[in-house]
Amino acid sequence: MLERMARAATTSDVFNAIAEPQRREILVLLRSGERPVTELARELGMTQPGASKHLRVLREVGLVRDRQAGRQRLYDLDARGLRPVHEWAGGFERFWNESFDRLDAYVQDLKQEKEEGR
Template identity: 90%
Template sequence: MARAATTSDVFNAIAEPQRREILALLREGERSVTEVAQELGMTQPGASKHLRVLREVGLVRDRRAGKQRLYGLHADGLRPVHEWTGGFEQFWNESFDRLDAYVQDLKQTGRAE
């Protein structure tokens, strides 16, 4: 089965580690492509390519500020990821509850002996 185009799906877009780094950087505020490239140690064309992909899937917005374009996080685009991962929250909560009960049992058994 062919893989979906990177620009058609949020999950494919964030599968690239450098794109996740860009999103984390943009949590701190808007940046120009030059700032993104410098702060993350990548080339400007590479940063531009990643920003374009993130913009096309709705994770990044851009605006003109004089002669430069500033990129900012558009976190609403992460909603599908949040909803999908949220489905695992109950699983993890139940797993930690079982682990906690096991640890408490070990403590009680250790005191009883």
Template identity: 55%
Template sequence: MARAATTTDAFNAVAEPRRRQILDLLAQGERPVNDLVEMLGLAQPQVSKHLRVLREVDLVHVRDEGRQRLYRLNASPLRDIHDWLAKYQQMWAERYDAMDAVLADLKEEEDHGD
């Protein structure tokens, strides 16, 4: 089965760790590409390639200011990922609650066993 192109949706785009790093940096505020290059320690063409993918799935918006291109996060497409993960968040919360109950029982047994 062929893998979906990274430019088809936010799920595929954020599958790449460097793109997630870029999103994390842009979540802190708008930045020019040179700042991203410096912060990531990557070559400018690599960062630009990742930004292109993020723009194509609308996770990043760009605006020109003089000679600079400033990039900012558009978190709206992440909503689909959030909604999908919400189902699993509930499942994990229930599992952690069950584990907490088991640990509390074990602690109580240990305390009464002394």
């Protein structure tokens, strides 16, 4: 069934789902509690259909849950899917610290040269 894909479907994994800035903003907003679509749209300055579409993606990768509350549909955060992202990036911690050390050493060198210079 699969013809060649142009890019991993945004709907198929968390890394793709959070590649879109507005979706990250939605997730951040949801940390302070569940919300109906319209309110999210308003808070983020997007249209209602826009918000709905992003929420659909987030739901499909399991980052949000929804429940019906009267006429409204409340969306709620389910952050468990972000753990793999955190862990994956964390696997590089040693390396960005290393880079920092190098940078730090470099800055130290510059300072020293300057002081020795005058």
